[in-house]
Amino acid sequence: MTFFMHACAFFIKMITLPLHVAETVGLLSFYKRVFPYVMSKCADAYNDKMNDKKRELFRSLSKFYPTNGPLRILEVGCGSGANFGYYPTGCKLTCTDPNPHFRSYLEKSMAKNDHLVYDSFVVASGENLQGVEDNSVDVVGGAFFFMEHVVSDPSSWIYFLQHVLQPLWYYMGYFCETTRAIWKDLEEAGFSDLQLRHIHPPLFFMIRPHIVGYAVK
Structure with a gap:
């Protein structure tokens, strides 16, 4: 199955080669503006299916x-603000996202969730948060909360399809990865307390495997 999976993935890579070239020369920059609109439309459907899990987590x-x-x-990768409705009243919120075009959607979400105090929006990736001051937050700082899609079990067809379709998904999801075993990074990070569960909510198969929980530094 491994050889067949890699062969299929290579075929998909060849199909998406024009997209790779377009990204390299900057022709996909327009999608950077379109993607926030797509995500804002998907957010309500995602929350409907994950409502109980989000309420339990937060x-x-x-x-x-x-x-x-x-x-x-501090919300890392805030997107359109789909989590705002789950935060307790009076929280002070700093948001980061690598895509600056989420700003207008965040402002709409904040207007709907006036129980929160909106501090700032920092354009930054999760790997580079230098724009956020040290010791300036309690959650993602004192505690790290996560609800994230991950790679499926290697024996499953979802695992096979995640790896085969990842080259195409990368562009459809604005550089999103579906083949990462993020829980391993969390387990090896040396947290003093890690509360982590694997769940399989009724979502699109590429993002169905999830981990949910929190870690304390």
Whole structure:
């Protein structure tokens, strides 16, 4: 199956070669503007299916309130603000995303969720958060909450299709990866406490395998 999977993935890579060339020369920059619109339309459907899981996850935020002042949250990869409705009243929110065109969608989400205090929007990837001050937040700082799609079990057809279709998904999902075993990075990161569960919500098969939980530094 491994040889067949790699052969199929190579075929998809050949099909997407024009997209790779277009990205290299900057012709896909227009999709950077389109992608936030696509994600904002998908957010409601995602929340409908993940509502119970999100409520359960973010209920744990109460454990990390400081002794004085509001709970300060840093959301990495905020997108259109799909999580805002799940945060406790009075939280101070800093958002980051590598795509600057999410700003207008974030502003709409903040207007709908006026129980939060909107601090700032920083254009940055999760790998480079130098624009966020050290010790300036309580969650993703004191605690790291996550709900993320991951690679499936190697014995499954979803695993096979994730690897075969990843070259195409990379462009459809604005450089999104479906073949990462992120839980391994979390397990090896040396957190003092890691609460992690694998779930399979009723989502599109490419992003169906999820991990959910939180880690304490």
